[in-house]
Amino acid sequence: MATAELNGAAIKDFDSFHAECKAAMGFPDSYGNTMDAWVDCLSYLRDEDSMSKFSLKPNELLEIVIKDTEAMKAAVPDILEEITYCVAGLNERYEDYGEKPALKLTLR
Secondary structure: OEEEEEEHHHOOOHHHHHHHHHHHHOOOOOOOOOHHHHHHHHOOOOOOOOOOOOOOOOOOOEEEEEEOHHHHHHHOHHHHHHHHHHHHHHHHHHHHOOOOOOEEEEEO
């Protein structure tokens, strides 16, 4: 299973969240630093035109591990809630296209 680790203690706002994600997931230079762009980049994990450093096989998952989740919950609970919501929505999208879910969110 592919893994991307985010440092929850370093996430203090949306700018730092997107910086962590861009570094951990290898988003392109054109990444827009918005949740819409985040969803777009993670919508193509099994396509040839991947918008991240990950290229998943048909049944493979990308595990997004957020370390120091308690620090993130204290500082930016809204971002953590948004991530959880978006991961669920992305997995639904994969299922709508007849694929298995592509993402697993792990909070540590």
